[in-house]
Each structure stands twice: as structure tokens, then as C-alpha cells.
Amino acid sequence: MGAFTIKPKVDETQEFIEIANDFSNSLDLVREAISNSFDARATSISIDFDVVKKYGESVLQMTITDNGMGMNRAGLQAFFDLGNSLRRGDPDTIGEKGHGTKVYLSSSEIEVKTSTEGSTYKAVMKDPYRKLFDREIPTVVVDQEQSQGDFRGTVITILGYNHNRRELFKHDILKDHITWFTKFGSVETAFGVDRHKNVKLRLKGLDKSEFEEIPFGHCFPTESKSIQDLFEEYLVDAPKYYCRRIVKKGQLKNFPEIHSDTTSE
Numbered sequence: 001m002g003a004f005t006i007k008p009k010v011d012e013t014q015e016f017i018e019i020a021n022d023f024s025n026s027l028d029l030v031r032e033a034i035s036n037s038f039d040a041r042a043t044s045i046s047i048d049f050d051v052v053k054k055y056g057e058s059v060l061q062m063t064i065t066d067n068g069m070g071m072n073r074a075g076l077q078a079f080f081d082l083g084n085s086l087r088r089g090d091p092d093t094i095g096e097k098g099h100g101t102k103v104y105l106s107s108s109e110i111e112v113k114t115s116t117e118g119s120t121y122k123a124v125m126k127d128p129y130r131k132l133f134d135r136e137i138p139t140v141v142v143d144q145e146q147s148q149g150d151f152r153g154t155v156i157t158i159l160g161y162n163h164n165r166r167e168l169f170k171h172d173i174l175k176d177h178i179t180w181f182t183k184f185g186s187v188e189t190a191f192g193v194d195r196h197k198n199v200k201l202r203l204k205g206l207d208k209s210e211f212e213e214i215p216f217g218h219c220f221p222t223e224s225k226s227i228q229d230l231f232e233e234y235l236v237d238a239p240k241y242y243c244r245r246i247v248k249k250g251q252l253k254n255f256p257e258i259h260s261d262t263t264s265e
Contacts, residue, residue, distance in 0.1 A: 016082055016105060017132050026168050027177045029161060032103050033064040034182045038196070040068025040154065045184075046202045046211070049169045052159075059108070060164045067153040070116030073142075076123055079112065080140050105129060105138075108160030115152050120145050171205025171212070178203065179218055189217040220245070 030047065037045045046065040051058050071079060082102060104110050110125040121144050128138040168174075179185035184201055202211040221243045224230055230238035252258045 012082075013132055013135050013137060016102065016137070026162050026165065027174070027181070029062065029103055029158070030174060030177060031182045033062075033156065034178065034184050034201075037064070037066040037068055037154075038183050038199075040066060040070070042066035042068035042153070043198060044200050044202075047174070048204045048211070049166075049174070049206045050204075051166070051206065054159070058164070059160050060162075060166045060169070062158045062161060062169075064156045064158075065153065067151075070152045070154055071112075071114040071121070072116055072119070073121070075116075076112065076114070076121055076140075076142065080123070080125065104156075104158055104161075105132065106162055107158050109158075111157040111159075112154065113156075114154040118146070166206055169206050171203065171208045174203060174205045175212070175214060178214065184214070184216060185218045186216075187218045190220060 033047065034045065044067045046063075048063045048065075050061045050063070052061045053059070105128040107129060108127055110123075110128060112121070112123040114121050114123075121142055123140050123142045125138050125140045131138040178201070183196075184199070186196070188195070189197060196216055199216045201214045201216070203214055204211045223245050224242050227238065227242055230241050234241055250260060252260055
């Protein structure tokens with residue numbers, strides 16, 4: 001009968017769709033944006049949610065601005081590619097799989113303006129989600145121009161994310177997610193690591209008209225040393241306010257070669 005070989009192939013369009021839909025929580029959009037800014041060595045990050053009018057419709061708009069290293073042509077290519085990462089193997093970065101920014105594809109438009117190495121690039125992808133479901137890989141139109149001034153950084157604007165559903169993008173929900181589930185809410189400062197302590201983040205949710213500056217690091221409750229003082233102030237609610245910090249030193253159970261400090265509240 002004879003032998004034959006099969007070379008597995010990838011359905012590019014379907015893979016883009018699957019990855020774009022793989023982020024079940026809409027707030028993953030924020031986590032990914034913050035991770036990218038940290039990987040770009042940014043010290044100033046701004047996240048702004050708004051609703052704008054487009055063709056007579058109300059459209060959700062998210063704008064992420066940072067003063068990081070920016071992207072050159074290769075960086076832009078990796079940004080829009082699937083599985084292409086320039087950070088793979090770099091232990092000092094968060095993203096290395098080339099999947100994270102594909103969460104942006106669940107939108108009606110992606111615009112990236114980035115400055116680095118004396119050049120500014122403006123990249124626009126129109127209707128990525130619709131085109132993917134029409135079995136078409138969306139393309140990116142890039143304009144290059146000479147940079148003005150010394151600014152280096154990136155501005156990413158996402159329009160129509162997740163079919164314009166916006167109930168999760170209230171300010172307090174965003175702030176809570178940032179401090180619990182993103183790099184900006186890291187506990188590293190509690191262990192004396194101050195590498196990122198001067199990184200600033202400005203946030204404005206849909207229900208706010210002004211930005212709030214959020215300090216880096218997780219906000220731990222104040223340690224309580226006297227339960228009696230708490231009873232005098234809060235009466236029967238005193239246990240709700242009791243907090244003691246316990247630091248344990250040891251080794252990870254499954255990786256005994258790794259020593260660790262752990263904190264419980």
C-alpha cells in the first residue's frame with residue numbers, strides 16, 4: 001500500500017480567534033497592558049477608559065500610554081504576531097509567549113503609536129475581530145516618521161473591545177484588579193525589593209472624570225498589635241480589623257533547591 005507522512009499544519013485564522021477568546025475575564029486587557037509597560041522598562045503608565053462617538057454609536061475606548069523603550073519595526077511585528085516574542089528567554093520580563101497582546105484582537109480597531117531610536121511608527125489594524133470571523137487575517141498599516149523631541153514610549157488605543165461591554169471598567173473595579181492581579185500590585189516591596197517602587201500609574205475608569213495616581217505595590221492592612229484597643233474602638237467588629245504579619249522562611253515543597261520568604265496576613 002505504501003507509506004506516507006503527514007506534516008501538521010496550523011489554521012492561522014482559527015488560532016488567532018482562539019487566543020483572542022482565551023481571555024475569559026475582560027480585565028485581562030488591563031493586566032496585559034501593564035505587563036507590556038513593565039517589560040518596556042516604563043516608569044510612567046497611564047490607563048484611560050472613555051466612551052467616544054463613532055459613526056453615531058457609543059464606542060468603548062481604552063488608551064494605554066507609557067514612557068518605556070518603545071518599539072522598532074521588529075517590535076511592532078512581534079506585537080501583532082502570534083507566538084513571536086522578542087523577550088523569550090529574558091528572565092527580567094513578564095511576557096515571552098507572544099500570546100498576551102492577542103487579547104486586543106477582540107476589538108474593532110487597534111492603534112499603536114510608538115517612538116524609539118529616532119523614529120515614530122503609527123500602526124493601525126481595522127476590524128480585527130470581524131475579519132477573523134470572516135476567515136481573514138487582519139493586516140496592519142504602518143506609517144513611519146521622524147520623531148519629534150526626545151519622547152520615547154508607546155500609546156495604544158483599543159476601540160470597541162469585547163463588543164463594547166463596559167460594566168467591568170468602573171474605576172474601583174479596575175483599581176482593585178490592578179492591585180490584586182497585575183504586576184503593579186506586586187508584594188515585592190514587602191520583602192525589601194524596591195526596583196519598581198518609583199513606577200507611577202495614573203488610572204481613570206469610565207465613571208471618573210479625573211485620573212487617580214496609584215502607588216506601586218500591594219496595599220497591606222496596618223498591623224494590629226493590641227486587640228484590646230481594637231475592641232475599644234470597634235466593639236464587636238474588632239476581629240474584622242485585627243491583622244498580624246507572619247513571615248516564614250523555608251524551601252518550596254516541590255522545588256527544595258529554591259529558598260523562599262512567605263508572608264501571611
